Amino acid sequence: MSARDAIVLAGIGETRVGRLPGLSSVELQAEAVLRAVKDAGLSLRDVDGVLNLGPYVQPSSMFATTLAEYLGISPTFCATIDVGGTVTGMTMIQNAIWAIEQGQCEVAVCTFGENALTGRAQGVQGLKMDNLLGGEEWEEPFGVQGMVIPYALLAQMYRDDHGAGDADFGAIATVTRAHALLNDNAQMTKPMGLDDYRASRMIATPLRLFDCSLVSDGAGAVVLMRAERAQRLNARQVAVRAVAQKTTHNSAAALPDIADLGMAEAGARAFEAAGMGPGDMHMLALHDAFTISVLITLEALGFARPGEAGALARSGDLSLGGRWPLNTHGGLLSQAHVGGMLHIVEAVRQLSGDAGKRQIEGARRALVSGNGGVFSVCGAMILEAA
Amino acid sequence: MSDPADLWAPLPRPTAFSATFWDRAGAGELALPKCDACGELHYPPRRHCPACGGEALTWTAMSGGATVVSHSTVMTSFHGQDWTGQLPYVVALVDLDEGPRMLTRLIGAETTARGDRVRVTFAEVQGRRLPYVTPEEPA
Numbered sequence: 001m002s003a004r005d006a007i008v009l010a011g012i013g014e015t016r017v018g019r020l021p022g023l024s025s026v027e028l029q030a031e032a033v034l035r036a037v038k039d040a041g042l043s044l045r046d047v048d049g050v051l052n053l054g055p056y057v058q059p060s061s062m063f064a065t066t067l068a069e070y071l072g073i074s075p076t077f078c079a080t081i082d083v084g085g086t087v088t089g090m091t092m093i094q095n096a097i098w099a100i101e102q103g104q105c106e107v108a109v110c111t112f113g114e115n116a117l118t119g120r121a122q123g124v125q126g127l128k129m130d131n132l133l134g135g136e137e138w139e140e141p142f143g144v145q146g147m148v149i150p151y152a153l154l155a156q157m158y159r160d161d162h163g164a165g166d167a168d169f170g171a172i173a174t175v176t177r178a179h180a181l182l183n184d185n186a187q188m189t190k191p192m193g194l195d196d197y198r199a200s201r202m203i204a205t206p207l208r209l210f211d212c213s214l215v216s217d218g219a220g221a222v223v224l225m226r227a228e229r230a231q232r233l234n235a236r237q238v239a240v241r242a243v244a245q246k247t248t249h250n251s252a253a254a255l256p257d258i259a260d261l262g263m264a265e266a267g268a269r270a271f272e273a274a275g276m277g278p279g280d281m282h283m284l285a286l287h288d289a290f291t292i293s294v295l296i297t298l299e300a301l302g303f304a305r306p307g308e309a310g311a312l313a314r315s316g317d318l319s320l321g322g323r324w325p326l327n328t329h330g331g332l333l334s335q336a337h338v339g340g341m342l343h344i345v346e347a348v349r350q351l352s353g354d355a356g357k358r359q360i361e362g363a364r365r366a367l368v369s370g371n372g373g374v375f376s377v378c379g380a381m382i383l384e385a386a
Numbered sequence: 387m388s389d390p391a392d393l394w395a396p397l398p399r400p401t402a403f404s405a406t407f408w409d410r411a412g413a414g415e416l417a418l419p420k421c422d423a424c425g426e427l428h429y430p431p432r433r434h435c436p437a438c439g440g441e442a443l444t445w446t447a448m449s450g451g452a453t454v455v456s457h458s459t460v461m462t463s464f465h466g467q468d469w470t471g472q473l474p475y476v477v478a479l480v481d482l483d484e485g486p487r488m489l490t491r492l493i494g495a496e497t498t499a500r501g502d503r504v505r506v507t508f509a510e511v512q513g514r515r516l517p518y519v520t521p522e523e524p525a
Contacts, residue, residue, distance in 0.1 A: 137398045137399060137400065137401075137404060137430070138398075138429075138430040138489060139489060140395070140396045140398070141395045141396065141397065141398050141511070141516050142395065142477060142489060142490045142491040142516075142518070143395065143460060143469065143472065143475050143477055143491050144477055144489060145464075145465040145469075146464055146465060148464070149458055149460060149477055152458035152460075152477075153456040153457070153458055153477065153479050154456070155458075156456045156457055156458055156500075157455070157456045157500075160456070160499075160500045201461070201462070202461045202462075203460075203461060203462045204458045204459065204460045204461060204462070204477075205458050205459040205460075205461070206458075207458075251430070252489055253429075253430050253488070253489040254430070254487070255456075255479060255487070255489070256487075257455075
């Protein structure tokens with residue numbers, strides 16, 4: 001057992017997702033934390049490390065201390081971390097491990113959640129995320145606002161690189177929708193076939209509505225502690241074998257070619273650190289803010305050759321029962337968009353063997369990917385049942 | 387929406403440094419900062435050279451020639467009623483002939499494709515001229 005294995009993910013918490021009017025972002029995060037702490041067999045008084053990401057839909061500062069005060073706790077390590085929506089979760093986990101290793105705290109919670117669906121300012125159609133990509137001076141005058149258009153530019157690049165089409169993008173959307181139907185806590189409840197995908201309206205070519213993730217209220221949380229303590233509590237024990245990150249740019253105005261994005265390097269370093277490869281993984285929890293995100297990530301991490309990720313999805317390998325079931329909770333596309341937190345919660349759930357009717361038999365190792373911005377910050381994390 | 391007469395956009399809010407970019411655009415010239423020390427041209431403009439950290443930068447006029455890297459036709463706006471009147475519009479990611487990559491908007495055509503040649507053009511929006519691209523005239 002390496003030093004890193006001495007600290008494990010020992011509890012998970014997930015709120016309801018979807019439209020939850022009247023709940024504030026701090027209330028949602030607190031609910032997820034309370035559930036995760038209880039899941040680990042502890043009480044709030046045991047928590048002395050708090051890491052979170054503040055809401056994107058309201059301006060906030062010092063949101064970790066906001067959460068600590070709300071919960072009525074006085075942690076010895078408290079930090080808000082923001083490297084973008086879906087890579088922040090694993091970055092919080094990495095920092096929590098370091099904090100516990102260094103003796104700064106013993107029980108750390110990591111959480112993200114917000115009321116992105118019902119908590120937006122009145123009269124604002126899009127998410128109120130000023131400076132989201134840091135380049136609004138170089139984007140907004142040209143009609144680039146929000147996240148869809150930057151990803152549409154990547155999607156068009158991918159189509160031109162490989163001659164890819166609707167069947168490839170639609171395969172990702174339909175596979176994850178099928179999984180969401182097995183999750184009682186998912187916003188999307190209707191089956192989706194390729195024809196339904198094709199019939200969905202165009203948002204920004206080549207991305208259709210069903211290429212885009214959901215907007216959600218909700219929160220997720222995990223608890224980390226030393227393995228001995230988790231054993232004594234008879235709690236979950238999922239080890240973090242590796243976390244690796246790579247930043248290449250920030251704004252869509254500085255968007256590189258797909259081959260120059262950071263996911264391949266992050267993935268290669270994570271696999272090397274863990275002494276594992278794609279063939280060792282039993283499930284994938286991949287960033288899926290858009291279908292194109294999954295196509296790019298599958299290829300960057302070595303699960304498919306360039307241009308063949310859509311074929312991999314159509315082969316059944318990414319479905320439950322296949323080689324690498326993808327986003328068995330439904331992901332950002334069909335469950336809810338709560339940053340990357342529910343990807344991590346789902347991976348821990350699967351590796352603990354209690355994913356119910358969507359359980360992957362014998363799942364022991366998971367690859368989690370995330371990115372912030374438009375593949376601006378890429379991260380890969382490998383989890384293993386301890 | 388490609389008739390320049392109907393263009394709308396939120397105007398940039400420049401810094402003391404980047405104001406030169408927008409002022410030169412207003413005069414019908416696309417100028418980028420070039421590092422006196424290492425010769426690097428960069429975009430978006432910033433006060434320090436992203437190749438070497440140099441602070442001595444010279445605004446340098448570009449030829450205006452560019453090649454399309456990617457593009458998207460925006461059909462739905464989530465960003466307020468002001469954009470609705472612009473739909474559909476084409477966002478273009480282009481590589482300037484001098485090297486730097488630029489995100490802008492295509493005007494004067496309904497669509498474009500990777501590898502298409504375009505040139506920088508300037509169109510007035512709310513009293514300010516902004517740099518867009520438009521298809522290069524056939525030779």
